[in-house]
Amino acid sequence: xxxxxxxxxxxxxxxxxxxxxxxxxxxxxxxxxxxxxxxxxxxxxxxxxxxxxxxxxxxxxxxxxxxxxxxxxxxxxxxxxxxxxxxxxxxxxxxxxxxxxxxxxxxxxxxxxxxxxxxxxxxxxxxxxxxxxxxxxxxxxxxxxxxxxxxxxxxxxxxxxxxxxxxxxxxxxxxxxxxxxxxxxxxxxxxxxxxxx
Numbered sequence: 001x002x003x004x005x006x007x008x009x010x011x012x013x014x015x016x017x018x019x020x021x022x023x024x025x026x027x028x029x030x031x032x033x034x035x036x037x038x039x040x041x042x043x044x045x046x047x048x049x050x051x052x053x054x055x056x057x058x059x060x061x062x063x064x065x066x067x068x069x070x071x072x073x074x075x076x077x078x079x080x081x082x083x084x085x086x087x088x089x090x091x092x093x094x095x096x097x098x099x100x101x102x103x104x105x106x107x108x109x110x111x112x113x114x115x116x117x118x119x120x121x122x123x124x125x126x127x128x129x130x131x132x133x134x135x136x137x138x139x140x141x142x143x144x145x146x147x148x149x150x151x152x153x154x155x156x157x158x159x160x161x162x163x164x165x166x167x168x169x170x171x172x173x174x175x176x177x178x179x180x181x182x183x184x185x186x187x188x189x190x191x192x193x194x195x196x197x
Contacts, residue, residue, distance in 0.1 A: 063156035153182040
């Protein structure tokens with residue numbers, strides 16, 4: 001799998017070299033040498049959100065469900081996360097809890113102990129940073145019985161972690177929603193519901 005991740009990394013650099021938006025911008029210059037660790041490849045981590053629509057489509061074309069993932073990223077970048085009211089958030093929780101129970105919660109939880117916060121406020125962001133995500137109640141739902149070495153989707157999920165985490169404002173919800181497209185079914189439904197919240 002390490003070879004596959006490296007091949008994708010180098011291919012993304014080639015695509016970024018041709019990107020009209022990234023060309024000539026010092027902060028997006030190709031590093032020399034290209035870092036071995038994707039986690040320190042800042043060009044790819046931060047460049048994805050600034051690349052053209054065409055470049056992003058070509059980057060995602062390397063992965064299972066790439067076109068669908070590229071559309072999701074495009075939707076996020078064009079309009080950002082949609083704010084919802086506390087009432088709508090609370091109304092969405094029962095279906096979300098049902099999905100978690102169907103996928104297999106890793107521990108017992110009480111539905112009435114979940115609280116809703118607005119991450120755009122200082123208090124809400126502090127509460128969010130000090131709490132667990134509801135998604136943590138499910139143990140790696142994307143992976144199921146597969147292993148990272150045997151699944152291109154899992155390899156792609158790992159590869160996309162840092163770029164989508166950075167693009168999503170240092171939260172994993174964007175990553176989980178976009179990559180959920182590769183895993184389909186209830187896993188994708190769960191990640192979509194969590195992203196909407």
